[in-house]
Amino acid sequence: MKNALTVDLEDWYHICDVEGCSDPRNWDSYESRVIRNTEKVLTLLRRYKTKATFFVLGYIASREPELILEIKSEGHEIATHGFYHRRIFELTDQEFGDDVARSVDVISSITNERVIGFRAPEWSIRKVTPWALGTLRKLGIIYDSSMVPLTGMGERDFPFYPCIFNTEYGEIWEFPLTTTRFFRENLPFSGGLPLRMFPYFYVISKLNRINREKRPAMVYIHPWEFDMEQPEIDLPLSRKFMHYFNIKATPGKIEGLLRHLSFAPIREVLGLNG
Numbered sequence: 001m002k003n004a005l006t007v008d009l010e011d012w013y014h015i016c017d018v019e020g021c022s023d024p025r026n027w028d029s030y031e032s033r034v035i036r037n038t039e040k041v042l043t044l045l046r047r048y049k050t051k052a053t054f055f056v057l058g059y060i061a062s063r064e065p066e067l068i069l070e071i072k073s074e075g076h077e078i079a080t081h082g083f084y085h086r087r088i089f090e091l092t093d094q095e096f097g098d099d100v101a102r103s104v105d106v107i108s109s110i111t112n113e114r115v116i117g118f119r120a121p122e123w124s125i126r127k128v129t130p131w132a133l134g135t136l137r138k139l140g141i142i143y144d145s146s147m148v149p150l151t152g153m154g155e156r157d158f159p160f161y162p163c164i165f166n167t168e169y170g171e172i173w174e175f176p177l178t179t180t181r182f183f184r185e186n187l188p189f190s191g192g193l194p195l196r197m198f199p200y201f202y203v204i205s206k207l208n209r210i211n212r213e214k215r216p217a218m219v220y221i222h223p224w225e226f227d228m229e230q231p232e233i234d235l236p237l238s239r240k241f242m243h244y245f246n247i248k249a250t251p252g253k254i255e256g257l258l259r260h261l262s263f264a265p266i267r268e269v270l271g272l273n274g
């Protein structure tokens with residue numbers, strides 16, 4: 001059973017809804033650490049001969065086209081994370097479409113390939129953005145990977161496993177964030193803060209159980225989670241915890257998962273190759 005391995009390719013300061021660093025006009029003033037951090041991720045993937053989907057921020061692609069070509073040349077899938085890392089529910093349909101179209105243009109002009117996958121910044125697809133999947137499909141996106149079946153972060157009745165949605169522009173796949181039942185809620189555990197918090201045996205046993213049910217799971221990482229020396233942004237306490245807590249645990253846990261499980265890019269897991 002192949003699971004989906006995904007990398008949201010952004011820099012350490014790409015955090016939504018924070019005064020200063022969420023504003024693209026300020027981005028030039030931050031140190032770029034994305035190349036060296038992505039190299040760490042690529043080195044790890046090379047060691048375990050594993051290919052992933054990289055959801056690339058259009059802004060990064062426009063500034064670091066060589067990095068995108070290097071990722072592609074190692075056999076990874078290049079998809080989009082939007083251009084300016086803006087949350088969908090803060091945009092109109094038109095603004096969202098413009099942002100994604102701009103990212104698709106810059107990425108496909110570098111890779112010379114169609115961009116067929118999208119992930120929203122901060123999993124920001126919601127019921128209040130019912131147009132989002134149609135807008136993506138209209139732009140040629142074949143799958144989205146932005147839904148979280150969780151109250152607060154997404155919507156509780158979003159799907160648990162890959163499925164197809166119908167839009168007025170055609171069908172689109174959804175590969176939601178993997179969660180597990182926990183009492184009456186669903187719990188994320190396969191990336192970000194939850195992966196850093198839960199013991200490794202808990203994470204691997206949950207993933208194994210999903211695979212035993214013949215279902216693929218999805219793991220996600222950010223290059224900045226491999227950067228122990230990154231400058232710390234002044235965030236409110238709860239968000240500071242979410243962003244930085246136990247960040248040193250990420251590389252070891254990801255390496256364990258690469259050793260114990262089988263992974264592939266989303267397009268391969270969904271059978272969308274060629």
Ligand SMILES: [Zn+2]
Pocket residue numbers: 008010014081085120121122
């Ligand atoms: Zn992001």
